[in-house]
Amino acid sequence: METSKRAFNRFTATDGAIASALFVFAVAILEVGMHWSNAGSSRVHIDTPASQPWWKNRHDNHTCRHGNATLRLFATNETASPPEGAAAGPPKLVLLWTQISGQEWFPRYGAAPFAGCRVSNCAATRDHSLIKRADAVVMNFFNVQRHSLPAYYSPRQRWVFYLREPASHTYLKVRSLRGFDGAFNWTMTYRLDSDVPTAYGAFRRRAAAVDYDTDVARRKSKFAAWFATRCPTKSRREEVVAELRQYVDVDTYGRAEGRCNQTRCDDCDWDAMLDDDYRFYLAFENGLCRDYVTEKLYRGLTHDVVPVTLGGVDYARHAPPGSYIDARDFDSVKALADHLLAVAANETLYNAYFDWKRRYVVGEQKPAPWCRLCEKLNDDGEPAKIYEDLTRWWVDDARCETYVGEQDGHMNFAPTFEVFTYSKKGHRTRRRAASLGDRPVRMSEA
Ligand SMILES: *[C@@H]1O[C@H](CO)[C@@H](O)[C@H](O)[C@H]1NC(C)=O
Ligand SMILES: *[C@@H]1O[C@H](CO)[C@@H](O)[C@H](O)[C@H]1NC(C)=O
Ligand SMILES: *[C@@H]1O[C@H](CO)[C@@H](O)[C@H](O)[C@H]1NC(C)=O
Ligand SMILES: *[C@@H]1O[C@H](CO)[C@@H](O)[C@H](O)[C@H]1NC(C)=O
Ligand SMILES: *[C@@H]1O[C@H](CO)[C@@H](O)[C@H](O)[C@H]1NC(C)=O
Ligand SMILES: *[C@@H]1O[C@H](CO)[C@@H](O)[C@H](O)[C@H]1NC(C)=O
Secondary structure (H helix, E strand, O other), X not given: OOOOXXXXXXXXXXXXXXXXXXXXXXXXXXXXXXXEOOOOOOOEEEOOXXXXXXXXXXXOOOOOOOOOOEEOOOOOOOOOOOOHHHHHOOOEEEEEOOOOOOHHHOOOOEOHHHXXXXXXXEEEEOOHHHOOOOOEEEEEHHHOOHHHOOOOOOOOOEEEEEEOOOHHHEEEOOOOOHHHOOOOOEEEEOOOOOOOOOOOOEEEEOOOOOOOOOOOHHHOOEEEEEEOOOOOOOOOHXXXXXXXXXXXXXXXXXXXXXXXXXXXXXXXXXXXXXXXHEEEEEEEOOOEEOOOOOHHHHHHHOOOOEEEEEOXXXXXXXXXXXXXXXXHHOOOHHHHHHHHHHHHHOHHHHHHHHXXXXXXXXXXXXXXXXXXXXXXXXXXXOOOOOOOOHHHHHHHOOOEEEEEEEEOOEEEEEEOOEEEEEEEEOOEEEEEEEEOOOOOOOOOOO
């Protein structure tokens, strides 16, 4: 299915934890109480609205209520229907232990996240008291605090390490990731080798070519746009932009004026700007890590604009051939700028960057991550699995880099890894960035 431009136009969690928090708040307001009947039975039906919003009893104690306990399942939509496939087998319960953020990918509660899935007899809940019934316990590492991990676990349960942030921005509220070695069974991250990959988008070849008006150059009058949502960044993408500005025009926009010299533009029609004004759109990631590519790329691809990418990924795996210009294919920022100028000056060359639209389409990952999770939970052939060395998988294999400037006309990138730790002081939680040096290092209990 073709993803609408608008779906990619929203602000995402990668750049807006606050926006996510507000979104979750909105979701919570719409919570509904539901009953979950005895295990083995498949009926889930909506009951009266729960009186307590979930954030008031986040730290519920973990006693499990047996029998036909009342569950609190939360839905964004009170008409969300019970799991379709539920009649075929006992429903699988996915317990979202911590808040999951991520806008259009937000897994609403109840049956909603699994609606339309090939295997859909799953339901999601935030109710900690259901820990003993849960088939999967999903922990968004962004929000995990060690002391708030479930006190109970069953060997048949799958604990899922969930994170959509780049590995270079692993927010740990405890000092060590080591403490989590052996705790998780599955991973659900942007990494392609995750048990459940959560890509921000995907592309596929069309069954048959379609007509597409590729005469785009004629209506373009501006050079490049950059939407800076977070600045400065660990990747130092802003320095590449600053250098690029020496050669070409880059208009920088943001929701606030900031250290990237953004022009605040609350009323801008971003869709129209990308479709009709700008030739290039800088899709520079805030983390230059293996496999980490976000909606920035797909936002560009779903408009009539050429994305200029900067990341740590092999873009050929994430975008159709001939659809983007990868900054890292060039030795220097000047060489990149020269190429952009040449493409902009030649309508034939520029329009060729839209040929792919006849043969390919971009959209959401299929199956959707939550569908994939439900499929795996229903697959009796799935072996037991433990991430004995989560640190090695998440940190050592992350391959994150930072732009360290140009030397002798070459753009240079150095391996990097950074962990943010939190310290509690009174009522305020302070964030402290602790650089672990230039190489990915194993974090130890400090
Ligand atoms: C957990 O809940 C049970 C029953 O409501 C109560 O008896 C018990 O004291 C609680 N435990 C803690 C640690 O709060
Ligand atoms: C719970 O089960 C009992 C008997 O097992 C039944 O009488 C009662 O109606 C059930 N309650 C709900 C809410 O389903
Ligand atoms: C709620 O869900 C129903 C059924 O899936 C759908 O038809 C309706 O548009 C949804 N409403 C909102 C406000 O999302
Ligand atoms: C912002 O503007 C100042 C002054 O023109 C310049 O020195 C600085 O490099 C700019 N910062 C970025 C990130 O472009
Ligand atoms: C424009 O690009 C096309 C395709 O690469 C090339 O054939 C043509 O010679 C170029 N035109 C000019 C004026 O450079
Ligand atoms: C999940 O991991 C735990 C160790 O944390 C292990 O005891 C259990 O067997 C694993 N379960 C599955 C289903 O992989």
